[in-house]
Amino acid sequence: MKSNSGARVVAKVEPTLAHRISTKLYSKPKLRLQLLLSAPVTWLGLVYIAALLALLVTAFFTVDSFTGNLTPGFSLENFASLFTNSLYSTVTFRTIGIALAVTVVDVLLALPIAFYMAKVASPRARGVLVISILMPLWASYLVKAYAWRSLLSNVGIFAWLLRPIGLDTPGYSLLGAGITLGYLWLPYVILPIYASLEKVPSNLLEASSDLGAKTWPTLRRIVFPLILPGIVAGSIFSFSLTLGDYITINIVGGANQMLGNLVYSNVGVANNLPMAAAIALVPVLIMFGYLSAVRRTGALDNL
Amino acid sequence: MAITSSILTVIYLPLAIVLLNSFNSSLNMDWPPPGFTLEWWQRAGASTGLLDALITSLVIAACSAAIALVLGTMLAMALSRYKFFGKNAVSLMIILPIALPGIVTGIALNNAFRTLLGMQLSILTVVIAHATFCIVTVYNNALARLNRMGKSMEEASADLGAGVFTTFRLVTLPQMLSALVAGGLLAFGLSFDEIIVTTFTAGGGTQTLPIWILNNMFRPGKAPIVDVVAVFMVIVSIIPIYFAQRLTAKEAKAS
Numbered sequence: 001m002k003s004n005s006g007a008r009v010v011a012k013v014e015p016t017l018a019h020r021i022s023t024k025l026y027s028k029p030k031l032r033l034q035l036l037l038s039a040p041v042t043w044l045g046l047v048y049i050a051a052l053l054a055l056l057v058t059a060f061f062t063v064d065s066f067t068g069n070l071t072p073g074f075s076l077e078n079f080a081s082l083f084t085n086s087l088y089s090t091v092t093f094r095t096i097g098i099a100l101a102v103t104v105v106d107v108l109l110a111l112p113i114a115f116y117m118a119k120v121a122s123p124r125a126r127g128v129l130v131i132s133i134l135m136p137l138w139a140s141y142l143v144k145a146y147a148w149r150s151l152l153s154n155v156g157i158f159a160w161l162l163r164p165i166g167l168d169t170p171g172y173s174l175l176g177a178g179i180t181l182g183y184l185w186l187p188y189v190i191l192p193i194y195a196s197l198e199k200v201p202s203n204l205l206e207a208s209s210d211l212g213a214k215t216w217p218t219l220r221r222i223v224f225p226l227i228l229p230g231i232v233a234g235s236i237f238s239f240s241l242t243l244g245d246y247i248t249i250n251i252v253g254g255a256n257q258m259l260g261n262l263v264y265s266n267v268g269v270a271n272n273l274p275m276a277a278a279i280a281l282v283p284v285l286i287m288f289g290y291l292s293a294v295r296r297t298g299a300l301d302n303l
Numbered sequence: 304m305a306i307t308s309s310i311l312t313v314i315y316l317p318l319a320i321v322l323l324n325s326f327n328s329s330l331n332m333d334w335p336p337p338g339f340t341l342e343w344w345q346r347a348g349a350s351t352g353l354l355d356a357l358i359t360s361l362v363i364a365a366c367s368a369a370i371a372l373v374l375g376t377m378l379a380m381a382l383s384r385y386k387f388f389g390k391n392a393v394s395l396m397i398i399l400p401i402a403l404p405g406i407v408t409g410i411a412l413n414n415a416f417r418t419l420l421g422m423q424l425s426i427l428t429v430v431i432a433h434a435t436f437c438i439v440t441v442y443n444n445a446l447a448r449l450n451r452m453g454k455s456m457e458e459a460s461a462d463l464g465a466g467v468f469t470t471f472r473l474v475t476l477p478q479m480l481s482a483l484v485a486g487g488l489l490a491f492g493l494s495f496d497e498i499i500v501t502t503f504t505a506g507g508g509t510q511t512l513p514i515w516i517l518n519n520m521f522r523p524g525k526a527p528i529v530d531v532v533a534v535f536m537v538i539v540s541i542i543p544i545y546f547a548q549r550l551t552a553k554e555a556k557a558s
Contacts, residue, residue: 018466018468019466021468022466022467022468022469023466025466025467026461026466026467029385032385032467033381033385033387036377036378036380036381036385037377037378037381037393039373039374039377040374040375040377040378040381040438041393041396043374043434043435043438044374044396044397044400044435044438045396047412047415047431047435048396048399048400048408048411048412048435049396049399050415050419051411051412051414051415051419052399052407052411054411054414054415054418054419055407055410055411055414055415058414058418070418113310116306116307116310120306121307125307127552128307129307129310129311131548132311132314132315133310133314134544134548135541135544135545136314136315136318139318139496139536139537139540139541140496140513140533140536140537140540141496141498142496142498142513142516142517142533142536143318143321143516143533143536143537144317144318146321146516146520146529146533147317147318147320147321147533148317149520150320150321150324150332150334150526150530151316151317151320153331153332153334155329155331155332155333155334156332156334157320157334159334160334160335183317186314187314236402240402240403240404241404241405243404244403244404244405244406244407244499245404245406245499246406246499247498247499247517251520259406260404260406260499263406263410264406264502267410267413267503273414273418276410277410277414280406280407280410280411283403283404283406283407284403284404284407287402287403287404291402
């Protein structure tokens, strides 16, 4: 009797299509993985990786100076002019210099701020600080650069504050651009350092001081090696973001140019896409070099 | 306390100045302001070009966040639940669009759209570009949540006879939901603000709010209205971030 009614129930269930697919998927984890990966990997591969590779290839093309058409081929002309054209090499070194300076300054500023947030501030102040530093991180990049345009202006607040004491605003210059870039990326540097400091157990610091180490040796030999991945992660942001920037320098850098400006003018005004591609590969190569150099520190997991 | 307030002053001073300047009666952002006026706010409110730019920005941000949500979630599920050959390559591919300078992403996509695919630059190309670099924010949030959740609930669900779709709908998705909302909001904010990739993928006919600001910033006499739009942009981009932050904070407390 019992088995009879059970059999009737089973017979009633018509496996739907979704049901059959589900059963099939359940027994084939590999198929599930392939389905999960297919769309996003196709997207990233087709849209992004293909575009990057095409950019790499285009850098070896040339432009017909009469028609303005692309001439496919393998020419090292663009790369040669990167080194021979003094404008390009000057701008390349200037950009790397600014990126290094901004990164070093940001790390030096971020270390005490992050340390204060993670280890000194009360838990309540900590929450407020993290949110207050996160907020401007996400607030418009353009607005922040623009804000510095008003601060640095000849009639702005810096001129107003500094002129009475015999100084002046840095104005729209390389220094102005450097300060603005440093401000823009500071939260990006603070947060990974803060995150890695938060993971350093406080009793490790106590143990170090119990064993007789003073503050500085404790920081240098205990804390620093532990937060190095965080520092490197932060520096990836500030370095990479500065290398590719061309908007900030337009807004607060006066007539000065960075690599990004050369890329932009070659895509637009000069209509020389291959040259633009060759210039754009400079920051890519620098970043790949940097990323592979820091891979071993585990910084990439801290991004 | 002194340190806290000085950090916050340095971080917020520039934004505060923009807010004040949006009421500054001087056309050249003179400091100290000679007087205050609401004229710029009224003029910004009446501008149809601005309204169009705002709508364009909102549409682009919503579409990019939606695409990023789907793709980012799929990637997070694949990378958190399976071991496979090329896993590192896939995770590198996800962070590459934000690890490389924006201008590289911009010019690479510009070249691919125009030269390889023969596409006209439009809202569509901006959405494709934005979705590409937004995937990582959704992915990071979803991956962190999936790793914390562990597999046991999903396994229990399967043991009790639920199929893969049922398990996803009734077990995995509800647990992931707040992380996905947070990731989607961050993606929305990221896209709404983006300017560098946008300038390379938008073409002449598409004007987002950041592009409107950039175009008007250097025009004489436009500075005060740019201040108004700037204040507005900060507010609009901070609201989703604020909610995303609250969602993440709640979860941290719960765990």
